[in-house]
Amino acid sequence: QPGLSFTLTGHPRDDLNVHWRVNSVAHKGSQFTSLQEEAAGVNQSTRYEQTAQLVPGRTEWRPPPLDKPRVDGPHMATVVGPPGEEIYCDEWGRVKVSFPWDRESNNDEFSSCWVRVSQGWAGGSWGAMAIPRIGQDVVIQYVNGDPDQPMITGRTYCGNQLPPYDLPDHKTRMTIKSQTHKGDGFNELRFEDELGRQEVFIHAEKDQNNVVKHNETTFVGNDRSERVDHNETISIGDHRTEDVGKNETISIGANRRVTIGANKTETIALAKALTIGAGYQVSVGAAMNTTVGLSQSEQVGIHKFVIVGNRFNITAGDELSITVGKASLVMKSDGTVLINGSNFDFSATGPVQINGKDVDIN
Known part of the structure; x- marks a missing residue:
């Protein structure tokens, strides 16, 4: 024996x-x-x-060790974890799994050892990261067939884990779609390759942050629509240039304020119309010059007051007319001054002097 x-x-x-x-x-x-x-x-x-x-009998002898069992081919498993959790992993991104042939498994965090997860790209604090979630079907393979070195090499859909879109109806779609942790909603990056319906779709369930450390170029071959339901803030460190090939329409529901730290130059090739429903106020800290190439008309519906702190000069090349009702004052470039009115009252608290070549008082 x-x-x-x-x-x-x-x-x-x-x-x-x-x-x-x-x-x-x-x-x-x-x-x-x-x-x-x-x-x-x-x-x-x-x-x-x-x-x-x-x-x-005096020779020390040990039987050769038995060959370690090998596991050939992939196995299917389900990701498991503690009750109430949706994602359960350690600091290396490993997860726990339960095998369908394991009759003693309770489908919890004690169903297996920590199992490594193969990612699409892995480096030192960089790469791709997608942690398998509880309930997902995964493919398990073993390093060199060693049952003590399991690794998740893939994830599959099944009867209770369906693809994000109905197939084959949406067979031309490629998507990366997540699910909100302990809540409703999702984030998604989707590509549609159906001829005539090609699309890149981005959905952010809450916030979206873009960081560009150098230049950014955006080209839109046709139309572009942008809608912001709340506030928008734009901060530009240096210059901004905006070029509109045809028309531009800006509609503001309430107030608008524009502050310019230095100069403003506005050039309009043709006409400009300004309509203000209520008050209009212009405040100029220093000088103000208005140059009109042809005619200028000004109409005031009720009153107009002009207050000049020092001198007020009006110069007309040919004729200056002031008309109030039946009274008028006309001054011409040849020196003629015409004053017309139904009644003329002249009062002075000091001397009155009338000088002329001929003075005719009728």
Whole structure:
């Protein structure tokens, strides 16, 4: 019997009459009784052979270790974790799984060891990261077939884990779509490749932040629509240039304020119309010049007041007229001054002097 020892005696070779330990025993037997007809009278008796492998009893011997079991091919498993959790992992992104053939699994964090997850790109604090979530079906493979080194190499859809879009209706779509942790909603980057409907779709369930450390160029071949339901803030460190090929319409529901730290230049090739429903106020800290190439008309519905702190000069090239009702004052470039009115009252608290070549008072 393997493992037992004995002392051999009576062997012709004295050097073999020592203490021995049995390592293995092989038994072999054959019986040809049932084959007598086929043997055609050949004398074949029942045989038995025993072969034993021995080592000297004083020799230290250990049996060779058994080969470690190997696992060939992929296995399917389900990601599991503690009750109430949707994502359960450690600091290396490993997860726990439960195999369908594991009858003792409770589908919790004790169902397996931590299992590594293969990612699309992995580096030192950079790369791709997508942690399998509880309930997802995953593909398990083993490094060199070692059952102690499982690794998740893929994820699959199944009957209770369907693709994000109905297939084959949307077979031309490629998407990266997430699910809000412990809530409703999703983030998504989607590509549509159907001819005539090509689209890149981006959906942010809450915030979207873009960081460009150098230049950004955006080209739109046709139309562009932008809608902001609340506030928008734009801050530009240096210059801004805006070029509109045809028309521009700006509609502001309430107030608008424009502050310019230095100068403003506005050039309009044709006409400009300004309509103000209520008040209009212009405040100029220094000088103000208005130049009109042709005519200028000003109409005031009720009152107009002009207050000048020092001098007020009006110069007309040909004629200056002031008309109020039936009264008028006309001054011409040749020096003629015409004053017309139904009544003329002149009062002075001091002297009155009238000088002229001819003075005709009728």
